[in-house]
Amino acid sequence: MSHEGIRIVSAEEALRSSDEAAAQMGEGLPAEAVTPLKVRVKKSEGTGIEIDWRDGHASSWPFRWLRDACPCATCNSERQSENRAPGEPRPRSQDPFALYQAPPLPEEITSVGNYALKIQWNDGHQAGIYSWAYLRSVCQCPLCKPPQI
Ligand SMILES: [Zn+2]
Numbered sequence: 001m002s003h004e005g006i007r008i009v010s011a012e013e014a015l016r017s018s019d020e021a022a023a024q025m026g027e028g029l030p031a032e033a034v035t036p037l038k039v040r041v042k043k044s045e046g047t048g049i050e051i052d053w054r055d056g057h058a059s060s061w062p063f064r065w066l067r068d069a070c071p072c073a074t075c076n077s078e079r080q081s082e083n084r085a086p087g088e089p090r091p092r093s094q095d096p097f098a099l100y101q102a103p104p105l106p107e108e109i110t111s112v113g114n115y116a117l118k119i120q121w122n123d124g125h126q127a128g129i130y131s132w133a134y135l136r137s138v139c140q141c142p143l144c145k146p147p148q149i
């Protein structure tokens with residue numbers, strides 16, 4: 001029996017290529033690491049979101065970063081095709097709105113069950129469900145993401 005023509009992918013690879021990949025990131029973390037103790041949404045200040053986690057860790061993300069890290073299927077596959085990491089802005093030259101773009105701000109933030117935040121952005125996009133596990137997996141603190149030299 002020949003397997004020719006059948007691409008066999010590892011479970012890890014399959015997960016990476018699925019639309020759910022971003023949402024599933026961080027699922028291997030212990031519960032305390034993905035359970036927020038305190039969530040501060042600096043909506044009126046227009047700065048970003050801060051989360052203190054049960055395990056004592058603290059994370060924060062600017063709104064602009066979160067917009068570029070939207071975990072929905074559309075943004076996810078767009079980032080994959082452009083080879084961008086979550087939070088990495090799209091190259092200016094490829095951006096049809098490069099001339100003027102209002103800074104990304106949330107219009108509305110709602111909690112989804114007790115596991116995620118749904119952010120409706122001022123550009124009308126509202127498909128992104130930011131799960132605690134996803135947010136923790138993209139923590140930008142110097143411990144999780146050492147500054148690049
Ligand atoms: Zn999106």
Ligand SMILES: [Zn+2]
Nearest residue numbers: 139141143144
């Ligand atoms: Zn961190």
